Amino acid sequence: DAGVTQSPTHLIKTRGQQVTLRCSPKSGHDTVSWYQQALGQGPQFIFQYYEEEERQRGNFPDRFSGHQFPNYSSELNVNALLLGDSALYLCASSLKGTGYEQYFGPGTRLTVT
Amino acid sequence: AQSVTQPDIHITVSEGASLELRCNYSYGATPYLFWYVQSPGQGLQLLLKYFSGDTLVQGIKGFEAEFKRSQSSFNLRKPSVHWSDAAEYFCAVGGRSNDYKLSFGAGTTVTVRA
Numbered sequence: 001d002a003g004v005t006q007s008p009t010h011l012i013k014t015r016g017q018q019v020t021l022r023c024s025p026k027s028g029h030d031t032v033s034w035y036q037q038a039l040g041q042g043p044q045f046i047f048q049y050y051e052e053e054e055r056q057r058g059n060f061p062d063r064f065s066g067h068q069f070p071n072y073s074s075e076l077n078v079n080a081l082l083l084g085d086s087a088l089y090l091c092a093s094s095l096k097g098t099g100y101e102q103y104f105g106p107g108t109r110l111t112v113t
Numbered sequence: 114a115q116s117v118t119q120p121d122i123h124i125t126v127s128e129g130a131s132l133e134l135r136c137n138y139s140y141g142a143t144p145y146l147f148w149y150v151q152s153p154g155q156g157l158q159l160l161l162k163y164f165s166g167d168t169l170v171q172g173i174k175g176f177e178a179e180f181k182r183s184q185s186s187f188n189l190r191k192p193s194v195h196w197s198d199a200a201e202y203f204c205a206v207g208g209r210s211n212d213y214k215l216s217f218g219a220g221t222t223v224t225v226r227a
Contacts, residue, residue: 042217104157
């Protein structure tokens with residue numbers, strides 16, 4: 001049973017560029033959430049996708065956008081990258097109706113130079 | 114707004130000794146509560162969760178946590194730590210109804226000495 005997978009593992013980008021991160025949920029899960037974890041901090045909620053729509057959003061600017069595909073996989077897009085966007089980006093999947101029990105992937109480490 | 118406080122940034126414990134990690138939450142109603150563990154360079158692994166019912170919950174790897182509504186706390190315990198328990202531990206609170214996000218504390222780093 002495959003868990004949550006994310007790609008790529010590491011990424012280095014330059015300020016002002018755009019980046020796309022990808023996530024495949026755990027088998028049987030239909031909901032995907034994205035979190036940003038800065039160094040030394042706890043994860044911060046970016047948004048959650050269910051039925052291909054953004055269901056809830058945290059306090060992140062519009063530069064952060066996402067998408068969910070019919071197979072439940074998801075992408076996180078960040079435009080006009082800033083140095084402060086350097087972080088570990090975590091994807092979590094869950095099944096609607098199970099009390100928000102979320103399973104996390106290994107993350108994508110984004111470095112903005 | 115929901116929030117989580119983990120008062121201890123770093124805890125050092127001897128192998129075989131007991132461990133307790135503190136977590137205090139703020140939420141308007143009874144929340145969903147979680148403990149996750151993160152090893153260096155890894156994602157988060159769910160240790161245990163509390164939704165309702167028995168306030169003492171058992172998790173994986175020999176961990177347990179107790180929900181105390183009067184103290185707004187959800188402390189994590191392990192009777193005897195192993196060297197492999199060295200990691201960062203996060204407490205999280207989740208909403209009910211239409212509030213789906215998890216709010217995490219800043220984490221507690223656990224070091225295990227031989």
